Amino acid sequence: MLKELRNLVTKEVKEMMRDPRILLGMILAPLLIFPLMGAAIKTSTEAMQESIKNISIAVVDIDREDVAKNLTDFLKSSGVKVETLDAQNVNETARAVQGSNITAVIVIPADFSKNITSGERGELMIFGVFREGSLSESITFSTAQGLLESFKQSLINQTVQNRIPGSDPDVVLNPLNVSQKSIIKGKPVDVNPSALFAFTQTQFFGLPLALFMLIILAMQLAATSVASEKEEKTLETLMSLPVSRFTILIGKLAGSTVVAAIGAVATIMGVVYYMSSITFGASTQQLPIDLNAVGLTPNLLGYVVLGTSVFVSLLAALALAVVVSVFAEDVRGAQSLLGFVYMPLLIPMFVLMFADLNSLPLGLKILLLALPFTHPMLAARATITGDYFIAVLGIGYVTLFTIAILYVAARIFATEKILTAKIRFGRKKTREE
Amino acid sequence: MNAVIEAKGIVKVFGSIKALDNLTFKVHPSEIYGLIGPNGAGKTTALRIVSTLILPTSGSVRVFGQDVVSEASEVRKLITYLPEDAGAYKNLSGYEYLQFMGRFNSQNRENLNVMVEDAAKISGLGERLRDKVKTYSKGMKRRLLVARALMNKPKLAALDEPTSGLDVLHAYHVRGIIKQYAKDYGVTVLLSSHNMLEVEHLCDRVALVNKGRIVAEGTPTELKTKYNVTNLEEVFVEVAGLA
Numbered sequence: 039m040l041k042e043l044r045n046l047v048t049k050e051v052k053e054m055m056r057d058p059r060i061l062l063g064m065i066l067a068p069l070l071i072f073p074l075m076g077a078a079i080k081t082s083t084e085a086m087q088e089s090i091k092n093i094s095i096a097v098v099d100i101d102r103e104d105v106a107k108n109l110t111d112f113l114k115s116s117g118v119k120v121e122t123l124d125a126q127n128v129n130e131t132a133r134a135v136q137g138s139n140i141t142a143v144i145v146i147p148a149d150f151s152k153n154i155t156s157g158e159r160g161e162l163m164i165f166g167v168f169r170e171g172s173l174s175e176s177i178t179f180s181t182a183q184g185l186l187e188s189f190k191q192s193l194i195n196q197t198v199q200n201r202i203p204g205s206d207p208d209v210v211l212n213p214l215n216v217s218q219k220s221i222i223k224g225k226p227v228d229v230n231p232s233a234l235f236a237f238t239q240t241q242f243f244g245l246p247l248a249l250f251m252l253i254i255l256a257m258q259l260a261a262t263s264v265a266s267e268k269e270e271k272t273l274e275t276l277m278s279l280p281v282s283r284f285t286i287l288i289g290k291l292a293g294s295t296v297v298a299a300i301g302a303v304a305t306i307m308g309v310v311y312y313m314s315s316i317t318f319g320a321s322t323q324q325l326p327i328d329l330n331a332v333g334l335t336p337n338l339l340g341y342v343v344l345g346t347s348v349f350v351s352l353l354a355a356l357a358l359a360v361v362v363s364v365f366a367e368d369v370r371g372a373q374s375l376l377g378f379v380y381m382p383l384l385i386p387m388f389v390l391m392f393a394d395l396n397s398l399p400l401g402l403k404i405l406l407l408a409l410p411f412t413h414p415m416l417a418a419r420a421t422i423t424g425d426y427f428i429a430v431l432g433i434g435y436v437t438l439f440t441i442a443i444l445y446v447a448a449r450i451f452a453t454e455k456i457l458t459a460k461i462r463f464g465r466k467k468t469r470e471e
Numbered sequence: 472m473n474a475v476i477e478a479k480g481i482v483k484v485f486g487s488i489k490a491l492d493n494l495t496f497k498v499h500p501s502e503i504y505g506l507i508g509p510n511g512a513g514k515t516t517a518l519r520i521v522s523t524l525i526l527p528t529s530g531s532v533r534v535f536g537q538d539v540v541s542e543a544s545e546v547r548k549l550i551t552y553l554p555e556d557a558g559a560y561k562n563l564s565g566y567e568y569l570q571f572m573g574r575f576n577s578q579n580r581e582n583l584n585v586m587v588e589d590a591a592k593i594s595g596l597g598e599r600l601r602d603k604v605k606t607y608s609k610g611m612k613r614r615l616l617v618a619r620a621l622m623n624k625p626k627l628a629a630l631d632e633p634t635s636g637l638d639v640l641h642a643y644h645v646r647g648i649i650k651q652y653a654k655d656y657g658v659t660v661l662l663s664s665h666n667m668l669e670v671e672h673l674c675d676r677v678a679l680v681n682k683g684r685i686v687a688e689g690t691p692t693e694l695k696t697k698y699n700v701t702n703l704e705e706v707f708v709e710v711a712g713l714a
Contacts, residue, residue, distance in 0.1 A: 048571075056563075056603075270560075271554045275557060275572075275619075277524055278524060279572070280544065280547040280575060280576065282544070454524060
């Protein structure tokens with residue numbers, strides 16, 4: 039049986055990998071498109087960062103008194119290029135900006151300094167110059183805003199010190215200091231919980247998406263492989279060979295699994311590269327979390343449980359696809375039949391991306407537990423919580439589910455149904471004979 | 472002499488259609504036996520039952536004494552089946568296809584190599600065997616499949632319309648190969664055809680099938696003499712009652 043199985047699997051893999059649709063769509067596209075997207079985003083991010091260095095802000099000082107001068111000096115000392123524009127009012131300012139590359143203008147009206155020194159509110163204007171609505175325009179504007187905010191802070195500090203001599207303005211303005219920490223598995227850990235939640239959320243989104251893609255890919259491959267054999271009538275020849283029907287079935291499943299795994303690896307590699315290029319900026323702002331130190335890295339048992347769970351679910355999906363494709367006459371028919379099957383099966387698992395299983399109403403909870411594709415997600419959570427009981431139960435359940443489907447598939451393969459069963463779409467053809 | 476195929480009263484019903492209606496025939500060793508008749512007569516159904524692909528609704532078929540239903544896996548070791556209009560795996564080369572199929576019937580590498588070389592000769596495809604099947608014409612594909620069905624010199628080859636899609640020259644070549652394999656290697660052949668003139672030159676005995684029944688059986692000469700006509704086509708017209 040092993041020799042025959044190897045022969046069958048080799049044939050399946052060759053036949054599929056040489057199919058340009060599969061090779062391009064499943065393996066080359068994700069390997070190329072994701073990195074290209076990533077590279078595009080990275081390049082534009084870098085270009086933007088480069089352009090921020092050249093930010094120039096214009097100042098129109100109509101007031102020309104002390105505080106106004108202080109503000110201009112403050113802006114100049116921040117490292118941002120500051121141009122002073124000669125204008126007497128708003129309209130002149132607008133005209134002066136036209137044709138330059140200035141994207142933010144701060145206008146200091148008359149009496150600005152006088153108002154501030156006499157304890158009243160100082161009026162300022164800031165203009166964003168809208169040209170293309172690009173990201174760098176918006177960043178320049180918010181940089182200018184941020185600088186004004188800092189200047190305001192320094193004014194506040196001065197005022198506080200003037201009114202309460204000898205005080206620390208920072209303490210007066212911020213009487214509370216809240217430090218954020220987490221408790222993980224009963225131990226206090228010095229990690230910001232918001233950062234931790236953000237991290238686990240991406241995990242909960244990433245896995246279902248990857249799993250969803252893998253399952254759909256594998257189901258399509260298995261169904262196409264059976265249906266194209268029916269379409270080409272190669273299945274009849276295969277069935278008349280001295281090889282057990284079960285071996286043929288397992289050969290199909292194994293072949294599709296191998297190709298789907300290659301496709302999944304290509305996709306994941308592409309996605310990882312893509313993610314690493316877009317989080318380029320963001321990750322530096324976030325606290326680096328040492329998951330190992332806080333005890334959130336899955337241990338070996340966790341990986342084994344998760345791997346097993348994903349594997350048995352994949353087998354369940356493949357067996358299901360084979361059963362479905364038996365009822366199709368050709369590849370197109372198989373694809374449409376699959377469409378009816380995987381949507382109701384897979385969509386519910388996305389519920390788990392947003393909700394905790396235990397918080398769901400009982401009916402929905404039972405429905406989700408009955409679906410095989412829910413369990414790898416529960417297993418993924420178990421690797422974080424360390425509570426493997428439900429994950430192991432899930433593996434048992436999905437295994438039984440897979441065996442049941444495989445049994446049905448094997449029964450169909452063993453009978454003439456594999457050649458004669460069909461569901462027709464639309465109008466029935468009338469027999470010509 | 473033991474029969475290679477012994478079919479007794481096969482009935483096959485698909486839904487409301489009776490494809491075979493009490494079909495009974497025997498095929499002897501090294502014989503080329505033809506089931507001939509119009510499209511939809513039930514020839515393909517009969518071949519599929521003999522090849523263990525579908526089950527008879529009633530009746531029995533024994534191949535070398537083995538029952539096609541209860542001993543199907545034993546029967547599959549003795550036969551090859553060539554479906555009508557079949558394709559081959561598009562993304563494999565002709566050689567790869569022959570090797571893939573040959574591995575199921577070969578004991579070792581030498582054995583496989585001999586088979587594939589034989590198949591290359593039968594197919595007459597030469598260097599084109601290195602190309603992918605999807606580049607083949609219909610006729611080339613058919614020659615590849617006929618070669619596959621004969622390359623392991625099976626005890627019984629069930630060939631459904633073996634020359635369909637072939638031009639005159641290639642059909643002639645394939646008929647010659649079938650005859651040669653029956654004579655030289657003792658391969659028994661059960662074939663179907665709706666080309667009665669072709670069958671006349673190829674088959675030792677024929678059964679004329681119409682609406683799932685055998686309406687006449689014998690050697691082509693016997694049948695022509697019996698109905699006093701010049702060819703099998705006329706025999707068929709006589710017995711099927713169109714005349």
